[in-house]
Amino acid sequence: MKPEARIAVCPGSFDPVTYGHLDIFGRASQLYDELWVAVFHNASKNAMFSVEERVELLRETTADIPNVRVASFQGLVVDFCQKHGAGVLVKGVRAVSDFDYELQMAQMNYGLRGIETVFIPTNPLYSFLSSSMVKDVAKWGGDISPYAPEIVQSRLIERLGQD
Secondary structure, eight states, X not given: OXXXXXXXXXXXXOTTOOHHHHHHHHHHHTTSSEEEEEEEOOTTSOOSSOHHHHHHHHXXXXXXXXXXXXEEEOSOHHHHHHHHTEEEXXXXXXXXXXXXXXXXXXXXXXXXXXXXXXXXXXXXXXXXXXXXXXXXXXXXXXXXXXXXXXXXXXXXXXXXXXX
């Protein structure tokens, strides 16, 4: 049975979630009946927040989008899609470099399970933004309020031991 194309998955590490991510979730949620935000658990990556903390932050920051669901996964994203009946992956792309990498992933995912990928260009306000950049600015005491929700700001300051 072919997965239902009205259910989509937006995968990523989201360490932490930024306004750029939330913009993509909001826009994608208008295109699909249900949007799963899937937090990838990658043990080889040195994350600032645990998978459980990232899921919690995502649930809090997407609470106002009624058709968004948040879960974590390990392994292949196409298996997550199959488990949740999703036929589409949604990926935000900031630049050509993102597209080059994501296109290869899209072709692999289609080859593995026939899962389509839809690319949503980033809002120009967030075209430079990444979770790594937000963490770096926070680490040095910079103002991240234009880039991440207040709950994320608080958690970063707490994690970094700043007052």
